[in-house]
Amino acid sequence: MFGYTGKVLRINLSAGSCGVEPLRMDWADKYIGSKGLSIRYLYEELAPHTDPLSPENKLLLTTGPLTGTPIPCSGKLAVTSKSPATGTISDASIGGHIGAEIKFAGYDMVIIEGRAQDPSYILIDDDKVSVESADGIWGKGAYETEDLIKAKHGCDHSVLAIGPAGENLSTMACINTDYYRQAGRGGLGAVMGSKNVKAVAVRGTGAVDVPDIKKTTDRIIDILTSDVLVEDNTFVYDVGTTAFLEACNDGGILPSKNFSDTTDKDWVKYNGDVLMTYRQGKRGCGCCGLGCGNFLKFKGGTVEGPEYETISVAGPNAGVDDPESIMKYNEVADDMGLDTISAGDVIVWAMEMTEKGIHDFGIRFGEGEKMCDLLRMMAYREGFGADLADGVKKAAAKYGGSEYTLEVKGLEYPQYEPRGSWGMSLSYAVSDRGACHMRAYAPNVEVFEAAAPPYTAEGKGEMVYQLAEFNAVKFSACICDFWATLDYAILSELLTLVTGKEWTEQDMSDTGRRVINIARAFNQREGFSRKEDTIPKRLVKEALASGPAKGQKIPKEAFDDMLDQYYGVMGWDKNGLMPDELISSLM
Amino acid sequence: MINVRIALRGTLRNLLEGGEITVSIPEGSTCDDALNAAGIHREDIPSFGFVSVNGMRVMVTDTLSDGDLLKAFSRIGGG
Amino acid sequence: MKRLKLEKEKCLGCKLCAVVCSAYKEGAYRPSAARLDIQSHYENGGLVYDDRFCILCGICAKNCPEGAIVQEEYITVDHSKCVGCGTCLEKCPKNAPKIRDKKSYICDTCEGTPNCVRTCPQNALVFA
Numbered sequence: 001m002f003g004y005t006g007k008v009l010r011i012n013l014s015a016g017s018c019g020v021e022p023l024r025m026d027w028a029d030k031y032i033g034s035k036g037l038s039i040r041y042l043y044e045e046l047a048p049h050t051d052p053l054s055p056e057n058k059l060l061l062t063t064g065p066l067t068g069t070p071i072p073c074s075g076k077l078a079v080t081s082k083s084p085a086t087g088t089i090s091d092a093s094i095g096g097h098i099g100a101e102i103k104f105a106g107y108d109m110v111i112i113e114g115r116a117q118d119p120s121y122i123l124i125d126d127d128k129v130s131v132e133s134a135d136g137i138w139g140k141g142a143y144e145t146e147d148l149i150k151a152k153h154g155c156d157h158s159v160l161a162i163g164p165a166g167e168n169l170s171t172m173a174c175i176n177t178d179y180y181r182q183a184g185r186g187g188l189g190a191v192m193g194s195k196n197v198k199a200v201a202v203r204g205t206g207a208v209d210v211p212d213i214k215k216t217t218d219r220i221i222d223i224l225t226s227d228v229l230v231e232d233n234t235f236v237y238d239v240g241t242t243a244f245l246e247a248c249n250d251g252g253i254l255p256s257k258n259f260s261d262t263t264d265k266d267w268v269k270y271n272g273d274v275l276m277t278y279r280q281g282k283r284g285c286g287c288c289g290l291g292c293g294n295f296l297k298f299k300g301g302t303v304e305g306p307e308y309e310t311i312s313v314a315g316p317n318a319g320v321d322d323p324e325s326i327m328k329y330n331e332v333a334d335d336m337g338l339d340t341i342s343a344g345d346v347i348v349w350a351m352e353m354t355e356k357g358i359h360d361f362g363i364r365f366g367e368g369e370k371m372c373d374l375l376r377m378m379a380y381r382e383g384f385g386a387d388l389a390d391g392v393k394k395a396a397a398k399y400g401g402s403e404y405t406l407e408v409k410g411l412e413y414p415q416y417e418p419r420g421s422w423g424m425s426l427s428y429a430v431s432d433r434g435a436c437h438m439r440a441y442a443p444n445v446e447v448f449e450a451a452a453p454p455y456t457a458e459g460k461g462e463m464v465y466q467l468a469e470f471n472a473v474k475f476s477a478c479i480c481d482f483w484a485t486l487d488y489a490i491l492s493e494l495l496t497l498v499t500g501k502e503w504t505e506q507d508m509s510d511t512g513r514r515v516i517n518i519a520r521a522f523n524q525r526e527g528f529s530r531k532e533d534t535i536p537k538r539l540v541k542e543a544l545a546s547g548p549a550k551g552q553k554i555p556k557e558a559f560d561d562m563l564d565q566y567y568g569v570m571g572w573d574k575n576g577l578m579p580d581e582l583i584s585s586l587m
Numbered sequence: 588m589i590n591v592r593i594a595l596r597g598t599l600r601n602l603l604e605g606g607e608i609t610v611s612i613p614e615g616s617t618c619d620d621a622l623n624a625a626g627i628h629r630e631d632i633p634s635f636g637f638v639s640v641n642g643m644r645v646m647v648t649d650t651l652s653d654g655d656l657l658k659a660f661s662r663i664g665g666g
Numbered sequence: 667m668k669r670l671k672l673e674k675e676k677c678l679g680c681k682l683c684a685v686v687c688s689a690y691k692e693g694a695y696r697p698s699a700a701r702l703d704i705q706s707h708y709e710n711g712g713l714v715y716d717d718r719f720c721i722l723c724g725i726c727a728k729n730c731p732e733g734a735i736v737q738e739e740y741i742t743v744d745h746s747k748c749v750g751c752g753t754c755l756e757k758c759p760k761n762a763p764k765i766r767d768k769k770s771y772i773c774d775t776c777e778g779t780p781n782c783v784r785t786c787p788q789n790a791l792v793f794a
Contacts, residue, residue, distance in 0.1 A: 069695050070685040070785065097681070104698065147710060155707055155716075179708040207688075207696035217689040221785050229787060231598040232634060235663070237788075246596065247660050250639035265642065281713045282788075283706060284678035287685055289787035291678035295713050302711055447644070449662045450637040484663075548644040 002210050003065030003499040004028060009107045009129065011122060013195055014055055014114030018129045023108045030586075032495070033064030033108065034478030035091045036515035038080035040586075041109070042089060043518060048525050052084035052187075053169055053194040055115035061102060061160075061200070062110075064478035065499050068103035068208035070220050072228040073480035075099060075286030079160075079183035081191045082526075083433060085171035085342070085391055086409040089522040090186030090433040093475055094160075095285035096177035101158040104204025116196035121149065124202045134198040138167065141335040142176045149201050160200040163337025165379040166193035170389040171410075172342040172378070176334060180293070180304035181285065184339045186411060186433050211500040219497060227485055228289045236292040236482045237282070241308035242272030248312070251447040252420035252454075252548030256316045257365050258348040259406050259538060262417045263547035264316035270323040275306070278327070290482055298324050303331040306340075309437075312415035313344030318351065319365030332372040336379035345412035346392045347374050352404050359399045406536045408435035409528070419539055420549035421446040423460040426562040429533040430464065432519035438481065440467035455549070457558040461565025469512035476515055514586060516570070521583050530567075530576035535559045589614055589653035591621045597661030598634050602627055618647045621657055636660040667739060668793050669722045670773075670780065672704060674715050676790035679706030683782035683791055690781050691771075701764060701773040702782060704791070720762045720773035726754035740775040 004023060011018040024041070031037040038060045050056045060080040067074055077099030083090035102110060105126050112122070119138035120131045137148050142163035149159050159177060166173035166189030173189030174182040183189075192198075210216045235243050248254040249267045256264055268274070275296065283293030283304060295304045306314070306326055314320060314329040333340045350361040361384060363370045377385025388395050393410045396402040406413035411434025418425035423442035428435040445463055446454040452463055470488075471481070477495065479486060488508040495503040535554060543553045564574065572578050592609045600606035603625065610624040618638050622629060629635045629647065638647055639658045651657065683704055684697035692699045702719035720741060727737040734747035735754060750768030755761065764771045773780075775793070783793045 068685075070682050070689065072787070075680070100681075100697075104696070143708070143711065146708070150707075150709070155709065205696075205698035207692070207694035207699075209694050213689050213693055213695075217686060217781075221686070221781075224785070224787060231601075232662070235597060243597065243663060246658075247636075247663060250642050250658060250660070251637065251644045263642070281675070281706070282678055283713070284680040284787075286680060287682050288678065288680045289682070291680065291788060293678075304708075444662070448636045448660065450647075548639070 003208065004108050005103065005106050005208075007107050008109045008111060009124070010111045010113070011129065011131070012114050013112065013116040013120070013131065013197070016131060029501070030511070030514060031518070032473070032476040032511060033067070034062050034076070034078035034476050035080070035472065036476035036511065036518065038062040038078050038091060038109070039089050039515070039518050039522060041111070042080060042082065043522050046082060050082055052082045052087065052191060055113070055195070057082050057191055057194070059112040059188070059191050059195065060109060061112070063099050063103045063108055064476060066477050066479065066494060068100045069210065069498055070217060070287050071479070071494055071498070072224050072287065072289040073483040074478070075284075075288050076478050076480050077102065078475065078478060079175055079188050081188055083186035083188070084169070084190050085187040086411050086434040087526055088409055088433050088528065089519050090188065091475070092183035092185055092188055093478065093480070094175065094177055094183040095181040095480065096158065097286040098158040098160055098177045098202060100286040101202040101204045103208055104206045105202055106204065106206045112195060112197065115194065119196050119198055121199040121201060122197060123153065124200070126203070126205055138198050139164070142337045143179050143335050145199055146176075146179060149199055153201055154203070157201045157203045161337070162189040162192050162198060163335055163379065165337040165389070166190055167198070168379065168381050168389070169193050170338065170378060170381070171391050172339045172346070172389065173337050174339045176337060180334055182334070182339070185341065185436065189337050210498050216497045220494070223490060224289050227490060228483055230485060232485050233290055233483060236290045239272035239276060240292045240294050242275055242311060244308040245271050245311060247448060248416065248443070250548070251443065253417045253443055253447055254312060254316055255415050255417045257319050258317060258352040258404060259413065259417060260352065260542070261545050261547065262420055262549060264321070266321040267316070269321045270311060270315050270326055274323050285480065288480065292482055296327060298327045300324060300328045301331045303327050303334065306330040309415050310340040310344070313341060313348065314368070314371060317344065317415060318348045318368065318371060320368040322368055325368030325371070329368070329371050329375070332375050336375050338375055338379055341414055342391060342412040343375060343378060345406060346378070346388050346395060347371050349392050349395070349401065349404055350374065350388065353399065353401045358401045403537050403541070406435070406538065408534055409532050411435050413536070416443050417549070419544050419552040419554060420547070421454045422457060422554055422558065423452065423463055423562070425535050425539060425554055425559055426460050426464050426566060427467070429535060429563065430566055432516070432523060439471055440464040441471070442467065455552055457561040460562045461569050464566055465569045468516055469509060472515040473508050473512035476511065517578065517582065518586050520572070521578055521586055524578055530563065530574070533563055533576055588612065589616070589651065591651050591655050591657055593621060593625050594656065594658045596658055597636070597663060599632070599659055599661045615650055617650055618645065618657055621651055622659065627659065634661045636662040667722065670719050670775070670783070671792050671794060672717055672719070673790050673792065676788045677704065677706060677715065678788055678790070679715070680787070681705055682785050682787065686781050686785045690776060699764065699766065699771070701771055702762065718761045721760055723759060725757050725759065726763060726772065729753055729757045734770070735772070739778060741772045742774055743770050743772050745769050
């Protein structure tokens with residue numbers, strides 16, 4: 001078998017057993033791997049209305065056929081489950097080396113089902129699979145968890161770990177690897193915690209085969225040099241995603257003070273030039289050519305990061321301009337095992353609630369040092385931390401202040417202000433896992449490329465679809481977002497070389513559409529429709545006070561128009577529902 | 588005549604030595620005019636993204652004032 | 667004589683070198699079987715580098731009890747003589763040899779044009 005191993009490892013924690021079964025190649029032919037394939041599996045295996053934190057939910061770790069080859073930016077793994085934050089299907093893409101290690105251990109996919117009786121970790125050494133006691137590890141931060149497991153089993157193991165947030169079932173809990181890489185969003189860390197699984201450690205000594213290894217490897221090295229290591233992509237090596245900071249600020253989409261305004265004239269205080277003065281080393285994921293990881297050492301600690309999302313949420317969105325505060329927030333969030341985006345959005349909402357006198361959470365804009373206290377309170381469910389630990393939607397249900405929450409389906413808004421890029425409000429609304437910027441990245445077209453006027457609904461349905469289709473197939477192959485110049489020609493060529501099956505550019509487009517549809521089908525079966533594809537009240541009611549998008553707000557009619565367009569492009573009805581024939585065609 | 592400082596960002600930086608230049612152009616000039624005066628022709632640069640004046644995004648056809656800071660950004664991939 | 671050298675500050679720990687090595691030498695993507703191992707990982711809050719690669723010191727050739735190892739511009743192991751005793755690995759200051767199925771596998775610089783070097787995306791691995 002080429003590319004794939006053809007094997008799935010299924011671990012039943014309740015029964016304390018595991019087995020190996022053949023991969024559904026008929027599904028792989030339609031969905032490739034990672035994102036699409038894992039969603040197809042869960043569509044089949046999860047009964048509707050499964051409680052995400054029950055033993056009946058399943059956690060899937062899914063590679064793609066390109067994983068484990070030297071294809072640049074292929075060092076990713078899809079972690080998929082039903083999300084406890086949203087109730088939707090939710091796939092996250094984690095970097096590091098774990099994806100390739102699972103492949104070399106001999107598996108395309110690992111399915112974790114049931115619940116272990118006691119705190120445990122899963123150990124996979126090629127075909128030797130066991131569930132070990134997490135005695136002495138449960139309760140530790142995510143960093144120490146990895147240290148302990150590697151000390152016991154060898155640092156040639158790659159480890160997925162949850163922190164206290166996952167153990168305490170926060171719906172903002174993430175799963176880490178290599179300390180600082182995450183399957184960040186949707187509370188997948190809580191799913192792992194609900195199964196009593198503290199970590200998954202993997203070591204693989206097997207192989208990935210391709211039809212013509214010399215021709216394939218020569219071509220891959222050629223593509224690495226000619227298409228990947230070009231300036232349009234290599235900026236991530238130099239400054240990482242901090243490059244977005246100035247562009248978003250000037251572009252009018254950098255959120256400020258819980259999305260109450262945009263731009264921050266003080267961005268120079270915490271931008272890439274400043275952060276890189278703390279740099280000690282560089283890191284990349286498995287077979288990455290670009291190396292976006294910046295390992296920084298600062299007075300209060302160390303962190304690989306921070307990325308644009310973390311900088312923005314802990315910086316201007318919190319009214320903070322101190323780089324050390326931002327770095328510390330990142331370090332603590334990663335150790336607690338909390339998604340920096342969701343946890344950050346909750347904290348900055350709490351700041352606004354305090355400032356407006358709706359509820360005193362004891363933290364105001366600019367109080368960077370208190371942010372880490374709130375992270376710990378949420379991770380350990382201490383005091384009002386218990387009310388914040390399950391996201392801003394639930395917090396507002398208890399304390400009020402829903403006019404100031406920025407979320408869709410219970411997943412908090414990433415740091416791009418849609419009033420400066422209207423298509424982004426559509427993207428956030430229709431994304432399969434709640435408000436996510438990694439499905440259709442509208443700012444690219446509306447701001448950075450100046451290719452579509454930002455303050456209009458016109459044409460945004462088609463625009464969002466094209467962006468979503470591309471990422472859907474890319475994340476099913478699976479390739480990292482940062483190989484931005486990748487196109488269907490190269491992607492289909494690589495899939496053909498690796499799998500020995502003919503993939504065409506049209507297949508890429510068709511697969512992308514199919515992946516969007518299977519995710520929607522899952523959600524539809526859970527009861528989702530147009531009424532959950534929402535726009536936060538703030539964006540409709542409040543005009544931006546300053547910045548390039550000053551005066552902008554998004555009229556409800558414009559938002560409804562964009563939704564109508566998108567549903568039309570997808571072939572869904574006016575209520576956002578898929579016809580039966582479409583769902584059948586996905587099977 | 589007005590003086591405008593041009594600063595290039597991202598992959599555009601290589602187009603000018605040090606990534607910056609100050610140009611002297613007639614009053615009423617647009618961002619495009621200023622860039623052309625610096626030898627930067629937007630149509631010939633596939634990676635050309637957007638422009639901002641004094642930290643705020645504008646259209647390339649907007650006019651400039653004396654002392655303005657005009658930034659030109661390249662396209663950025665990813666998210 | 668040219669040797670492999672690692673410039674640690676440039677290394678991403680991406681392991682492309684090992685994956686590519688195994689491609690050309692083993693006919694599959696199997697980095698555990700590669701003739702070099704370069705990686706970095708986090709430990710106790712710090713970034714740690716680990717590298718195992720042949721620096722052409724010749725200690726293996728001098729110590730092989732079967733006379734299976736010859737060093738010229740690069741190392742060659744005669745598998746008809748090699749019994750997989752592991753002496754080369756034991757003596758090697760870089761832990762570079764891989765012992766598998768009673769045979770020793772040692773880097774031969776791909777006979778003068780090392781594939782790992784031409785692949786390294788950050789030119790951290792050089793042949794000079």
